[in-house]
Amino acid sequence: MRVGVVGAGYVGLVAAAGLALGGHQTVIAEANPSRLARLRERRAPFLEPGLDEWLRRAGERLSVVSSVREMGPRDAIMIAVGTPSGVSGQGDLTQVRQAVEEVVRTAAPGTVIVMKSTVPPGTGRELVRQYVAPARRGLAYVSNPEFLREGKALHDWLHPDRIVVGAEEAWAAERVAELYRGIDAPVLRTDITSAEMIKYAANALLATKISFINEIANLCELVGAHIDDVATGVGMDPRLGPHFLQAGIGYGGSCFPKDTRALYFTAAVNGYAFELLRAVIEVNRRQRIRVVHRLNTLLGGLAERSVAVLGLAFKPGTDDTRESPGLEIARTLAGYGAKVQVYDPAAVLPDSGGPPGSPVVLSPGLVRVASLEDAVRSAQAVVVATEWPEFVEADWERLYRLMAAPRVVFDGRNCLDAARLAAMGFRYVGVGRRVAPATGDADVAPASLAEGTGGA
Ligand SMILES: NC(=O)c1ccc[n+]([C@@H]2O[C@H](COP(=O)([O-])OP(=O)(O)OC[C@H]3O[C@@H](n4cnc5c(N)ncnc54)[C@H](O)[C@@H]3O)[C@@H](O)[C@H]2O)c1
Structure with missing residues (x-):
């Protein structure tokens, strides 16, 4: 043809x-x-x-x-x-x-x-x-x-x-x-409108699974359960399946965020309040904000704290940064005065002229650097926002030596070996993961974050 x-x-x-x-x-x-x-x-x-x-x-x-x-x-x-x-x-x-x-x-x-x-x-x-x-x-x-x-x-x-x-x-x-x-x-x-609806319903349901498991993970933290085991046990039910049950900082990318919003909007203009979808979208937004809150607590404030954000592509295997969770978290941290260094092996940012090269200042307090080591050097905290193999397989003992105290690792994709990192001395934080705390490891009192000042 x-x-x-x-x-x-x-x-x-x-x-x-x-x-x-x-x-x-x-x-x-x-x-x-x-x-x-x-x-x-x-x-x-x-x-x-x-x-x-x-x-x-x-x-x-x-x-x-x-x-x-x-x-x-x-x-x-x-x-x-x-x-x-x-x-x-x-x-x-x-x-x-x-x-x-x-x-x-x-x-x-x-x-x-x-x-x-x-x-x-x-x-x-x-x-x-x-x-x-x-x-x-x-x-x-x-x-x-x-x-x-x-x-x-x-x-x-x-x-x-x-x-x-x-x-x-x-x-x-x-x-x-x-x-x-x-x-x-x-x-x-099918007819035309049903075909269109299939696409939105599929994406909305996948997004729902993600937000659902994130809510369960948040609850696991409160009751002392372990999300890895919970998700495994839930996913063993063939009616539910193991896919899209990875807790973390939520979905991003070129499809789920915009498609869930568009379906919610379509419902609204047709006179229907799609409450479940509204909650899915809100939970996803909140998962990113939780990272900022946790770091604020663990670092005793954010101003002048040095943070590395690893991963700008919305998932591994792509250079796409549309609605990137990592980028949004980095911008928010910088907006609260943190010194943020971001690194991604492939992501293309429209405002930084392409894949990694020499350091590029993206906005005040936010610098894109050319290597994992440059990102974590002197950082007090690291946020893993994309589960690139380069981060999962990194020599974390070496990264430990490059970082500065208190060496927080916020594993936003639950992709690292929590017990191993904790044993190395990192202050490891996952999403819904229970890790035996290192001795003398209590959270520092949080500085309060004024609403609305965080977006750089
Ligand atoms: N990216 C995904 O994973 C994915 C998956 C399933 C569905 N979709 C949907 O597919 C569509 C395309 O997504 P994408 O990620 O490929 O988008 P994209 O933005 O990467 O590509 C769209 C391209 O169309 C070009 N374009 C726009 N108008 C044009 C015109 N009149 N003539 C010639 N070129 C034109 C743009 O320059 C751009 O290069 C979207 O509706 C998206 O929701 C995307």
Whole structure:
């Protein structure tokens, strides 16, 4: 088939390369000049393991253009542009509307528009009413949400759990299913709005599991239980499963935060108060603030304290820092006067010009440094915000020698060996983990934190 993809982001580029490798003549349009330049050199403009290799292998079957109108006639055009949060938490559909408009204006009659971007339930119906139907060109609109995970995107493209196809016309649904020929996965056919809802419901439920286990972890701290054992025991029930039961500082990234907010907003504008989801979002926000509170207590205040934050990518295996918990914690600590050094082996920050190099001042009191050692040198506390193998497998005895008292390690991902670190003399703090305290290790009285002064 002749396929077009609009937007060479984490979803669009993986889809385009996957479709080309699946035998489709594929062209991808990318509007961002720096991403486009990288693509023209056959290099992925962001970190996704294996994607460079896929781009090379796709060869002539994948071409790159800068706009929809250069695509030429296509049987299907997949839209994979960004849908960030709007000011009130609603999905900002500016890029989607623009892309649909461009496609409707330029596509050949009979083209199927395939919506890969995550758009709130009801959006597709509205786009059809506003753009697709009035064009009267035999265009069809299909919702085909994407479930891939950054860092594992190639695997997920080849082995999806399901392919959801939401369509009003059977021929259009058939054509979209045909895009995935050779991929062994069940195809679930629904109407457009149900397909959109599946994506949001799935993300909201995963976020709910995370916030739920975080609440249980917080309670474990109060009653003296151990979250690792609790999560293991809960996850052994096949009705619940072991996934998304890792307690920590909460979810971040390009999907869960914005999608939970957008679903909450969609409910609200439809006159429904989605109380469970409101709590999920609030618990997630609070998990990050708890780190600041604990450090304030353990360090006897934050002003002039030296803290290292390890991990800015929202999870390991990606350079994506959208809604990064580590970055937010670092900014908040700096806002309270702490001297914060952040380090991440891969994260790309829009304001620091790319992956690690020499130290970059991100804002007053907040410096990005080029190595783990530079980050922890003289730090009184370390926050592990992303479970990169480099942090998990680090020589913590050496890091201990580089740090300054009281050598707090806040393990925001419960990824370190708590007992080992405590035995080395660290003041180890996890989330819901019980660790025998080192002798003479009482918390210092907290300095009170004035609300509203913490955001740098
Ligand atoms: N990132 C993920 O893990 C993931 C997973 C599932 C679903 N999604 C959803 O997929 C969508 C895309 O996410 P992403 O992370 O790939 O976004 P992204 O921001 O990385 O990429 C979007 C790209 O589209 C380009 N673009 C925007 N308008 C364009 C136009 N008119 N013509 C050409 N290019 C245009 C942008 O320049 C950008 O490079 C979002 O709706 C997201 O919610 C993302």
